Amino acid sequence: MNALLATVRRDLLLALRRKSEVLTSLFFFVIVASLFPLGIGPEPALLKKIAPGVLWVAALLSTLLGLPRLFAADHLDGTLEQMALSPSPLALLIAGKILAHWLLCGLPLVLLAPLLGLQFALEGQTLFILSLSLLLGTPLLSLIGAMGAALTLGVRGGGVLLALLVLPLYIPTLIFGAGAVEAQSAGLGVEGHLSLLAALLALAVFFAPWATTAALRIALE
Amino acid sequence: MNALLATVRRDLLLALRRKSEVLTSLFFFVIVASLFPLGIGPEPALLKKIAPGVLWVAALLSTLLGLPRLFAADHLDGTLEQMALSPSPLALLIAGKILAHWLLCGLPLVLLAPLLGLQFALEGQTLFILSLSLLLGTPLLSLIGAMGAALTLGVRGGGVLLALLVLPLYIPTLIFGAGAVEAQSAGLGVEGHLSLLAALLALAVFFAPWATTAALRIALE
Amino acid sequence: MHWNSVGEFFAMGGYALYVWGSFGACALLLVAEPFLVRRRLNEVRRNLARERLAEALDHNMDHISR
Amino acid sequence: MPAMLKVSRLACSRGERQLFADVSFSLAAGEWLHVQGENGAGKTSLLRLLVGLSPADAGEIYWRGVAASEADFHRDLLYLGHHAAVKDDLTPLENLCLSAALDGIHLHEEAALAALVRLGLRGREALPVRVLSAGQKRRVLLARLLTRPAALWVLDEAFNALDSGAVQLLGALVGEHLARGGLAVLTSHQPLPLPAGKRLML
Amino acid sequence: MPAMLKVSRLACSRGERQLFADVSFSLAAGEWLHVQGENGAGKTSLLRLLVGLSPADAGEIYWRGVAASEADFHRDLLYLGHHAAVKDDLTPLENLCLSAALDGIHLHEEAALAALVRLGLRGREALPVRVLSAGQKRRVLLARLLTRPAALWVLDEAFNALDSGAVQLLGALVGEHLARGGLAVLTSHQPLPLPAGKRLML
Amino acid sequence: MTNMNLINWFRFASPQSFYPLAGKLVPLFWTLALLFGAAGLWVSFFVAPTDAQQGEGYRIIFVHVPASWMSMIIYLAMAFWAGLGLALNTRLSSMMAQALAPTGALMAALSLWTGAFWGKPMWGAWWVWDARLTSELILFFLYVGFIALQSAIDDPRRADKAGAILALIGVVNVPIIYFSVKWWNTLHQGSTINLTRAPSMAHTMLWGMLLMALAFWMYSIAVSLMRLRAIMLERERHTEWVKHALE
Numbered sequence A, B: 001m002n003a004l005l006a007t008v009r010r011d012l013l014l015a016l017r018r019k020s021e022v023l024t025s026l027f028f029f030v031i032v033a034s035l036f037p038l039g040i041g042p043e044p045a046l047l048k049k050i051a052p053g054v055l056w057v058a059a060l061l062s063t064l065l066g067l068p069r070l071f072a073a074d075h076l077d078g079t080l081e082q083m084a085l086s087p088s089p090l091a092l093l094i095a096g097k098i099l100a101h102w103l104l105c106g107l108p109l110v111l112l113a114p115l116l117g118l119q120f121a122l123e124g125q126t127l128f129i130l131s132l133s134l135l136l137g138t139p140l141l142s143l144i145g146a147m148g149a150a151l152t153l154g155v156r157g158g159g160v161l162l163a164l165l166v167l168p169l170y171i172p173t174l175i176f177g178a179g180a181v182e183a184q185s186a187g188l189g190v191e192g193h194l195s196l197l198a199a200l201l202a203l204a205v206f207f208a209p210w211a212t213t214a215a216l217r218i219a220l221e
Numbered sequence C: 001m002h003w004n005s006v007g008e009f010f011a012m013g014g015y016a017l018y019v020w021g022s023f024g025a026c027a028l029l030l031v032a033e034p035f036l037v038r039r040r041l042n043e044v045r046r047n048l049a050r051e052r053l054a055e056a057l058d059h060n061m062d063h064i065s066r
Numbered sequence D, E: 001m002p003a004m005l006k007v008s009r010l011a012c013s014r015g016e017r018q019l020f021a022d023v024s025f026s027l028a029a030g031e032w033l034h035v036q037g038e039n040g041a042g043k044t045s046l047l048r049l050l051v052g053l054s055p056a057d058a059g060e061i062y063w064r065g066v067a068a069s070e071a072d073f074h075r076d077l078l079y080l081g082h083h084a085a086v087k088d089d090l091t092p093l094e095n096l097c098l099s100a101a102l103d104g105i106h107l108h109e110e111a112a113l114a115a116l117v118r119l120g121l122r123g124r125e126a127l128p129v130r131v132l133s134a135g136q137k138r139r140v141l142l143a144r145l146l147t148r149p150a151a152l153w154v155l156d157e158a159f160n161a162l163d164s165g166a167v168q169l170l171g172a173l174v175g176e177h178l179a180r181g182g183l184a185v186l187t188s189h190q191p192l193p194l195p196a197g198k199r200l201m202l
Numbered sequence F: 001m002t003n004m005n006l007i008n009w010f011r012f013a014s015p016q017s018f019y020p021l022a023g024k025l026v027p028l029f030w031t032l033a034l035l036f037g038a039a040g041l042w043v044s045f046f047v048a049p050t051d052a053q054q055g056e057g058y059r060i061i062f063v064h065v066p067a068s069w070m071s072m073i074i075y076l077a078m079a080f081w082a083g084l085g086l087a088l089n090t091r092l093s094s095m096m097a098q099a100l101a102p103t104g105a106l107m108a109a110l111s112l113w114t115g116a117f118w119g120k121p122m123w124g125a126w127w128v129w130d131a132r133l134t135s136e137l138i139l140f141f142l143y144v145g146f147i148a149l150q151s152a153i154d155d156p157r158r159a160d161k162a163g164a165i166l167a168l169i170g171v172v173n174v175p176i177i178y179f180s181v182k183w184w185n186t187l188h189q190g191s192t193i194n195l196t197r198a199p200s201m202a203h204t205m206l207w208g209m210l211l212m213a214l215a216f217w218m219y220s221i222a223v224s225l226m227r228l229r230a231i232m233l234e235r236e237r238h239t240e241w242v243k244h245a246l247e
């Protein structure tokens, strides 16, 4: 458990050292979400309708953008080797890295999303559901993404291959997440969508760190 | 001129060696374009309306995704140093790299866009304008992107910083590009939008390689 | 048997494009795939044969030089 | 003396090339092994196999009489490879403390500082590693030898990029480690400032 | 003999640290300079300054009597640094041919192959560089010495990671280059198998 | 006892004993595929009656459903072999997984294609974003991802293991495809084959579908075995048995 916290601390420290990193991931989210009104035109009714989808896709893409860096630096400079040889169980260290990734790339999105939602003219209750769906969904994105990042580590054409592997797996999260927000703004029940998201999350929390660890061990061979 | 071709040849060879790379960049475009209907819901009229914006944003993002790799590998392994010391003028070599980037990341999008347009129920003439706008727009994206990639080379938190720098510069391209397609599907004239795109492109072709070269020299210091 | 003529059969009650488009695509791909696989297999065999020939030549050279 | 590390009939192939087929050796407390061979002979491959980073084609590795995969081998092992394994953005001090934390060791700042000073990095503790010279980066990595207790040191070309003072220093460190009853497996193309050890020619 | 390369009163500082303040030397055809100093003394910094990769705080560099920034210096210069500068995904042969093409040189495949063979990479020409050993990667880089004509060689720790055979070979290559009237600036922590040259202690 | 069985199985699972066996099996499966295919086509075009609602357009069912089923079945088989290869480190099972993937991708592509050609006349659109269609699309992407991942790693052992993990992760998608029509109410037709309930389709239609499905199944086995033989030779080209196998 200590080792997990140590990894989280280390990754947060590294991110803080590259001060811009935390902020820019947020900025990316903001900019992507703002591109759509530009590309699509400023009709408010239309914007309101596409808002949940656009915000969720933006969250998904900005998570994706950070994924290749998740293990690449540690792999290149040999730190990953050292982790694999450390007396602490590798899965624990990896879980720590995933947690840190969520804290850096997921949590800020959750906090910022309501603000962007305002831009798209969403109302209070809908904004709340938006945040809630992102709170359940972004850890899922980090967990699934970590598996993809581990599988494509050190592989030729890694970055794009990663997107290819991970995006299909993100689709259910996207559907349930955006679905919940849409259901809310259409006045329908949201429990169904949210509980499915929660179930997926529970599954991933137990399963993903192991799969990621296995994939990393293979990458190190 | 020979040196330019040599760079193009080299970069294409490198990309082919990573066989998946060319294909996966395309897949990314396809998948991103397909994410929106999933997030937004399946209403055909709505989809048709947002199609130009979505396709253009997808093209923009998939170009963006490939940008950090544009110079990073050459920088890390010292090849860029060698290029800067080569007897051939650096700007020529860099122009070659940008051309190769467009051939790998831009051209395939132009060719594939009509197919995706079908998924969004666009008609023949609109599809043609979509391709044309992308044909003018994607080289512009590569040229602008190269400047950003050079500026953020080796900078802490580069990848996301790059997005932050480049996306605002991409906005005019996006507006004119998606605007042309929208104008066409609304039955309005498209020459205005397209000639603005062409003018921007002409400007960038002359200016961007020099700016990129200057930025790279600074990054090498 | 409910087709009155060959023409009617090919017209498929007005759904010709869709029915033949589907069956045609299936036929095309299902025929093409085995051929591609066959070609791959033959190519592997050819390469192996060439390699063995080269090895045999190596051995001969060894004998001669000795 | 009983052998602590026993390796028998290890084999390794890369691509279609058999690098080595029958490597056996054993090391007792206080002994060290110098793995030698030309560039590409398979030294790095052997070391990675030994520490368990890649699987062997055949052969066994025993640590204290138990198969290494089952023994609590990682706790006793310190492997430093070709890679720098230090974070460019962190300072040497932070690098050292954090890598200790990942190993589950609590390292006091004074101890870390002392290790860095011993390795001649006085005055560089608070600079980001990025600006250090090639040799200084290696020294940051080597400081782990002083902060992480381990019975078996496996060092791949650790003497690379070091100036002659640092080579002497590293020799002395290994010497002390052996005197304490430690074991070491080293590769190097240079002659080493160490008492004669076992040799393995690949 | 007239000096081909003349460096006067170069100064360089990094951070608040003054690395060197007054470095002057000159080299005539057939001469070489051994830049020496501890880790972090500033050898790499000096070399990068010399080839023009980073600007000097003060001082001038003249090549054939003309200021280096104005002379057609790049055409006469070959710099090999700490970095491998080879593409992991390409084979040694491709790496060599493509880097020649970028230099605007047309390199025949036989010539490239001959260079690789000379550097002991026979049998490795067609493997991706990624799978080569540390020393073999360096050799791929060094093969450029044979394929790219240049009057001034600037080699930063080129002897690192090489086995003793390769060290001898590289020594011989530099020797031939000098005999042809070339110049060389080298750094290295090891003794070099070369006739005595000028020395610069940082 | 079980130990003996296991040893036997391992011996049998070695490429050199399976290579000739596969060679003998391929023609057998081709014959079966052709027979079932001929019978299935006969039923689908000349025996099955015109549908009351869909006219002749419904005949697409005779290729659409087999292709869809096979795309899922092949995925399960591929994941099974890949997982076995990961767990037991048997070379043959990983090769099986690799041999199955392209055929599976082909089936998924055919399912999408024929579905689209059916959807245009029935729903008036080539494509709608409904749950079943989407999950089938994901299946196709998973196949493509598996193939791309394997071809991007050049060490075959590493490629096998990484592919296996991906294949196992993707298994979650198969039940989603199957139950999507039940879990979400969508445009797409629900399952007609149901063990607890009598088939709702005319018997001849059902027979046609089953015959075509068998034909597709036999075809898949035959093609995969051929590809498996090619893969075995490629991967084991330096072993003794390959040299003898060619004689």
Ligand code: HEM
Residues within 6 Å of the ligand: F061, F064, F065, F068, F069, F111, F112, F113, F114, F115, F116, F118, F119, F120, F122, F123, F132, F133, F134, F136, F137, F177, F178, F188, F189, F190, F191, F192, F193
């Ligand atoms: C691209 C579009 C389509 C896709 C990806 C698709 C996918 C599938 C899949 C995966 C199955 C097998 C699952 C199962 O047996 O439960 C299936 C079965 C079926 N599909 Fe589609 N489908 C598509 C379009 C259509 C259309 C347009 C129709 C008809 C209007 C249709 C009618 C059927 C029928 C009747 C079955 C058989 C169900 C059964 O008997 O179990 N499909 N499809």
Ligand SMILES: Nc1ncnc2c1ncn2[C@@H]1O[C@H](COP(=O)(O)OP(=O)(O)OP(=O)(O)O)[C@@H](O)[C@H]1O
Residues within 6 Å of the ligand: D014, D015, D016, D017, D019, D037, D038, D039, D040, D041, D042, D043, D044, D045, D046, E124, E127, E131, E132, E133, E134, E135, E136, E161, E163
């Ligand atoms: N896929 C492959 N095909 C053929 N040969 C390979 C393959 N992968 C690795 N090799 C060879 O295996 C050897 C690996 O050597 P290793 O890195 O263990 O050498 P080393 O003794 O550490 O050398 P150095 O002194 O240069 O560090 C190299 O000769 C390399 O060319």
Ligand SMILES: Nc1ncnc2c1ncn2[C@@H]1O[C@H](COP(=O)(O)OP(=O)(O)OP(=O)(O)O)[C@@H](O)[C@H]1O
Residues within 6 Å of the ligand: D124, D127, D131, D132, D133, D134, D135, D136, D161, D163, E014, E015, E016, E017, E019, E037, E038, E039, E040, E041, E042, E043, E044, E045, E046
């Ligand atoms: N920003 C900075 N602040 C303080 N010192 C710095 C800074 N940047 C670089 N340095 C110092 O400058 C020196 C750079 O040395 P350089 O890389 O030229 O050394 P070198 O002689 O090549 O050493 P080596 O033998 O290890 O390769 C190092 O001592 C480094 O610590």
Ligand SMILES: [Mg+2]
Residues within 6 Å of the ligand: D043, D044, D045, D156, E133, E134, E135
């Ligand atoms: Mg080595």
Ligand SMILES: [Mg+2]
Residues within 6 Å of the ligand: D133, D134, D135, E043, E044, E045, E156
């Ligand atoms: Mg140096």
